[in-house]
Amino acid sequence: MEQLAGSPAFLDLRDRIIELARLRSEDRVLDIGAGTGLLTLAAAPHVSHVSAVDISPAMCARLRRNLDREEIDNVDVLTDTATALPLADESVDAVISNYCLHHLDDNGKRQALTEVMRVLRPGGRLVFADMMFSLDLVDPRNRAVVALLIKRVLKHGLAGISRLAKNATRIAAGRWERPATVDWWLEALHRAGFIAVSVRAFEHEGGIACARAPHPTT
Numbered sequence: 001m002e003q004l005a006g007s008p009a010f011l012d013l014r015d016r017i018i019e020l021a022r023l024r025s026e027d028r029v030l031d032i033g034a035g036t037g038l039l040t041l042a043a044a045p046h047v048s049h050v051s052a053v054d055i056s057p058a059m060c061a062r063l064r065r066n067l068d069r070e071e072i073d074n075v076d077v078l079t080d081t082a083t084a085l086p087l088a089d090e091s092v093d094a095v096i097s098n099y100c101l102h103h104l105d106d107n108g109k110r111q112a113l114t115e116v117m118r119v120l121r122p123g124g125r126l127v128f129a130d131m132m133f134s135l136d137l138v139d140p141r142n143r144a145v146v147a148l149l150i151k152r153v154l155k156h157g158l159a160g161i162s163r164l165a166k167n168a169t170r171i172a173a174g175r176w177e178r179p180a181t182v183d184w185w186l187e188a189l190h191r192a193g194f195i196a197v198s199v200r201a202f203e204h205e206g207g208i209a210c211a212r213a214p215h216p217t218t
């Protein structure tokens with residue numbers, strides 16, 4: 001995963017997320033599904049505090065090592081789940097996340113949004129990137145994304161064909177990642193009570209979402 005996180009595409013995505021989150025030096029930030037720290041390591045030097053949550057103890061251990069190496073000491077690494085965040089109500093100014101939420105089923109994603117709303121201060125920002133498409137091939141964007149993914153995999157010859165077969169088996173067995181579409185996220189974010197919602201698809205399979213927690217009067 002560290003290799004993927006270091007790819008130009010992920011570094012570009014990291015910069016976009018950080019920029020859109022408009023982080024300020026006094027901010028307390030939450031990174032959901034922090035992994036080895038792509039977002040956390042970039043955000044921490046510019047804010048007051050980061051809570052980095054990841055469900056995997058192994059990822060958390062690697063992130064702690066990376067933080068030690070970079071001598072960053074304003075991050076708490078918390079082994080926990082996006083669907084039951086280990087943080088107090090209204091305790092963070094911004095929530096950021098990269099390529100985590102497709103690991104959750106639709107109920108899990110909705111629960112994660114409810115949790116984000118709970119821990120965000122009024123006016124707080126949410127910015128996340130994730131895979132955004134579905135296997136419903138009636139939709140032209142989904143068709144284009146699936147064709148692109150197949151083309152990418154087939155470029156690797158026999159190894160690619162074997163990976164394609166493996167993925168087809170995972171889909172058939174219901175063990176495929178669970179990306180949601182742009183429309184799904186728009187509806188879910190509005191339903192969870194967020195305002196200033198925008199969700200944009202990239203040319204590839206990904207997309208980026210931005211939203212804000214309302215002030216009590218809005």
Ligand SMILES: C[S@@+](CC[C@H](N)C(=O)[O-])C[C@H]1O[C@@H](n2cnc3c(N)ncnc32)[C@H](O)[C@@H]1O
Binds near residue numbers: 001082097099103104
């Ligand atoms: C593809 S990695 C992305 C990691 C990092 N955000 C990055 O961009 O490099 C997805 C991460 O989400 C974590 N994850 C999966 N399900 C989770 C959940 N329910 N709650 C918190 N983290 C989760 C995984 O352990 C993994 O570290």
